[in-house]
Amino acid sequence: MTATLKPSRPARLSRYFIIPGLDTEKGEHITRVIGTVVFGLYIAASTASTANNEVTVASSITAAYLLYGLLLLYGQFDRWMRPVPRRIVSIIVDQAFYGAVLYAAGEISAPFLFAPICMSLGAGLRYGRGYAVIAATTSSIFIVAATMTSSYWQHQPTFVSAYVCATCIIPFYIFRLTDVMALMLRTDFATNIANRRGYSENLDDLCKIAQRDVTSAALVFVDLDGFKKINDEKGHAAGDAVIAAAAACLVSQLSRFGAPARIGGDEFAITVDKLENHAELENAIDKVLTEMREIGRRNNCALSASIGVFYFSAELPVVQKFVAAAADELLFHSKNSGKNQCTTSTGRLFTAEGKLVSQEEKSHADAIMV
Secondary structure (H helix, E strand, O other): OOOOOOOOOHHHOHHHOOOOOOOOHHHHHHHHHHHHHHHHHHHHHHHHHOOOHHHHHHHHHHHHHHHHHHHHHOOOOOOOOOHHHHHHHHHHHHHHHHHHHHHHHHHHHHHHOOHHHHHHHHHHHHHOHHHHHHHHHHHHHHHHHHHHHOOOHHHOHHHHHHHHHHHHHHHHHHHHHHHHHHHHHOEEOOOOEEOHHHHHHHHHHHHHHHHHOHHHOEEEEEEEEOHHHHHHHHOHHHHHHHHHHHHHHHHHHHOOOEEEEEOOOOEEEEEEOOOOOHHHHHHHHHHHHHHHHHHHHHOOOOOEEEEEEEEOOOOOOOOHHHHHHHHHHHHHHHHHOOOOEEEEOOOOEEOOOOOEEOHHHOOOOOOEEO
């Protein structure tokens, strides 16, 4: 049984940035301008003590890069470049600037040797792993070109080799570490499926998918009936075994439709994003109901499941709060109707808050038809 988790999205990684706001594109532009001004002041101070052609060239390159940063900050490129190519061009220009300064300034650029690595990490955390690959690759190319042709760096071959390897490899090791951390934060270790944090992120993704295509999306809530009695009478070890078996059942029967998650003690959710038809999902849920009873029989206890299935609809709000409330209402309808059954949203009415409307309340003005 494996965890069904998606890679962490860049927008959720703002906590990895030391500077607040750097996880946004505008924050990147502001930091670029500030960093360039700081570097320009450093170059100016270096010019006072070491005036030569290389420093003059570096000053000119810095001035041009500052102009580029200001144009980005004020959105001058937004008019004729879409976000993806704009970000790629920005990454290439950033790394090209540092390569040019490394070539022109030589030893003076040494205090900023960490810059390419920071640029690669920032691009990856901000926009995704693909951008980190682009940044690290272009960084290595520009650094190799600069150091092989620079009169200063040609005399430092061992350092240059180590530096090129570091700028290329370190970002990927760090991203591997953040992947492991993200997986740990989003995994329920008793069942090895997503925990409530993972579920919340999956549901957020699901709502975005449903805004484009509601026909492929659904949310399934599962609650184990009789689990508390198992814990009380047989102990927590037996309860953990039942939970693990129930999770394995959900993975086996429903993971082809979406991502299972444990969202509470004996509560599970499946964010369905691969729905082709309702009957196929409901047939799989029938197998889940049968297998849950079998898990109880194997553990010499009474166990069943109450299930609620909310199908996304163009007539209903596609937001987390409403969808979760509606699925929860359907689950409790199953539980209050005798347990060991599934209730779907097909043909049912909900209020604007996601509350299930009874037959007697169908005339209420705020009821919405699925």
